[in-house]
Amino acid sequence: MVTTELVKGSDGNHILIIPEEFKAEFSGVDKVDICREGGCLIITPIRKSWSSLADAERADENFLNSRPDVITPNRDSE
Known part of the structure; x- marks a missing residue:
């Protein structure tokens, strides 16, 4: 079992050192879900979902315009 320190900040909040x-x-x-299961606290990281991609900053109109070709045209298939 791994243990950590629980540090109480000056404002009364608690900080958990991972x-x-x-x-x-x-x-x-930067955010976690905390739930109680019996006498345990379960900490689960909150990750961004695919739906948050719609809120992401869009690439500008020049994005990948000068990208080199990585596929050889008319490549023979085996």
Whole structure:
């Protein structure tokens, strides 16, 4: 079982330090869901969903205009 420190901030909030071995699972995450199951708190990272892609900044009209061809035209099939 892995343990962590619970640090109480000056404003009364609590800060949970994620152990190094779990940090990769929380990479790029700035929010978590916390639920109680019996005497345990379960912390689940909230990741962006595909539906959030519609809210993302759009590429400009020149995006990929100067991209080199990566497929050879008229390639013989085997």
